[in-house]
Structure formats: structure tokens, C-alpha cells
Amino acid sequence: MKARIVVTLKTGVLDPQGKAIEAALKSFGIESIEGVRQGKVFDIEVAATDRAGAEATLKTACEKLLANTVVENYAIEIA
Amino acid sequence: MKARIVVTLKTGVLDPQGKAIEAALKSFGIESIEGVRQGKVFDIEVAATDRAGAEATLKTACEKLLANTVVENYAIEIA
Incomplete structure (x- = not known):
């Protein structure tokens, strides 16, 4: 499943x-x-069978690594 | 006029x-x-009265500075 994460x-x-x-x-x-x-x-290409699963994985990825949530917002778009 | 440029x-x-x-x-x-x-x-916030004008300005910005068109693609989304 393809997804795009935008960090601003x-x-x-x-x-x-x-x-x-x-x-x-x-x-x-x-x-x-x-x-x-x-x-x-x-x-990002995620191995997930459903959107909810993919979204949960990507949310974890954002919180742990991709975004610094103190100063950054992130948006997850699943294709 | 607000716009988003994505360079990949x-x-x-x-x-x-x-x-x-x-x-x-x-x-x-x-x-x-x-x-x-x-x-x-x-x-990007652009001073333009119409979408076509904004798009032309942003295209120039991409070609001149924001994207290296040898190895990168760019997409312009005007809000």
C-alpha cells in the first residue's frame, strides 16, 4: 500500500x-x-492488508522517527 | 494565493x-x-490575481531553484 507523509x-x-x-x-x-x-x-510503501492497519503503522513511524511533534505537524495520505 | 510544491x-x-x-x-x-x-x-504564498499567473511564477521558481530537474520531479498544487 502506497502512502505519503508530509511533515511541516x-x-x-x-x-x-x-x-x-x-x-x-x-x-x-x-x-x-x-x-x-x-x-x-x-x-512510503507499507505491507498492510487494510487502510486502518497501514495508518496505524505510519502513525507510529511519524511519532517515533519521521516528525518531531514538538515543532512539526504530520499528515498521512494513503493512496 | 497559497500553493504547495512537492519535489521528489x-x-x-x-x-x-x-x-x-x-x-x-x-x-x-x-x-x-x-x-x-x-x-x-x-x-509558498504567491501574490497573484489568477491561478495561471501563480502557476507560471511557481514553475519558474521550480525550474530555477527548488528542483534539480535532472534527477527530480516537481508537482505544483494551488489551493
Whole structure:
């Protein structure tokens, strides 16, 4: 079963990397960018017979390794 | 206008980072993971009056900076 996990910074958490990307885009002449926040995406193949099983596995993966839940949110999308 | 850009490695391009994450998940006892590929996500706020304008700006941003189109694909989703 294919799934995608998107990990993004929580609102209010500073994102210097996003700011740097925004500045770089502007220096390339792309002026209409008003904000950039960078996150991570994981495309994962899970061995599971049902969606609920896959979701439980992926939730554990997020909590244990993929996301730092103090400062990051995660979203699980199962295809 | 809010948009999300997802940058992923093209099929066939090796992803050692993904392999390392897969191994780490297995070492945490999450055995049902069969594959992981990591990508990047950018949440971008664009000043544009219409979707076509925003899409054109974001395409330029991807081609110039956000994605290495030799080894990466990008997808633009405008909210």
C-alpha cells in the first residue's frame, strides 16, 4: 500500500531555511513570492492488508522517527 | 494565493537517505515498511490575481531553484 507523509513546521515556529529560499527566489527576480516554508515528504510503501492497519503503522513511524511533534505537524495520505 | 510544491526524486534515482530511514524504522520494530523515498515540500504564498499567473511564477521558481530537474520531479498544487 502506497502512502505519503508530509511533515511541516507548526505555525509560529521560525523557518530560517524557508526565509533563505524566499530571499534566493527574490534575488532570481521572482518578486511575487510572499512567503516560503519548507517541509519534508516521505513516500512510503507499507505491507498492510487494510487502510486502518497501514495508518496505524505510519502513525507510529511519524511519532517515533519521521516528525518531531514538538515543532512539526504530520499528515498521512494513503493512496 | 497559497500553493504547495512537492519535489521528489525521479524513478530510478538512488535515494540513500530513504534507505537509511527505512533501516531506522525497521530497527524501531516497524517491520512492515517496504520502501521509503524522501522528498521536499514547499508551502509558498504567491501574490497573484489568477491561478495561471501563480502557476507560471511557481514553475519558474521550480525550474530555477527548488528542483534539480535532472534527477527530480516537481508537482505544483494551488489551493
